[in-house]
Amino acid sequence: MTEAGWIEHRRGDRELLGWMAPEGGGFVVIDLLGRPRTSPLPWLDAEEFLDDLGIGYLAERYRYADRPVRIGEVSTSGVTVIADEYGAASAVGAEPERFHLPFPVPADLLVAE
Template identity: 40%
Template sequence: MIPEHWSPHHREEDGEVLGYLRPEPGGHVPLTPFGHPVTGPLPEAEARAALDNLGLSYLAGPWLLTLPHREEPITVRILEVTPERMRVANADYGYEAADIGHVFVLDVPEPGRLRAAGP
């Protein structure tokens, strides 16, 4: 569940939640809707601009999910994010323990098992 002290940031055109601002010393950390930091602490206006610039593009890219019984993370795609949980689908052909498309349900905010793939 999203902590109460995180402030939601909505897209101006349609009110869609683009992420949250987490207050910290030195500013606000812009976070994806599942709690992944976009940058470090920034002044509030810059943190909001970072979320506006990111939009929902994070949904299109692959992510890496760390599993407790596996040394290497697996590639997943984000299917859905709510303030309580997120669903990601296995997209890793080298992961034999689950079929492609197998859905993993993660808590939100996601505690660090998920990271963006690539640079």
């Protein structure tokens, strides 16, 4: 569930890119995983940051519980990540392990290096 006061930001095709959370005299950018991405910015800068960020980061490889995972589903109700050892998440017929995480995601969901 999003915090009260978060303002949705969508791109031209109405795809949700994230939120802007009022803080002090500016707005903190919140991504689709519920993570703050900036310190407070002016409104237009926050919008531009979200536009530039897009949603491509959802396709990155992550690590959770010392395992490689990929993002499967994202909503404010929770985030599902799928175990992805050796690309198994996309193998036909595979039934990889799934982890259901709260929103915002916990700090131990990390971008894999």
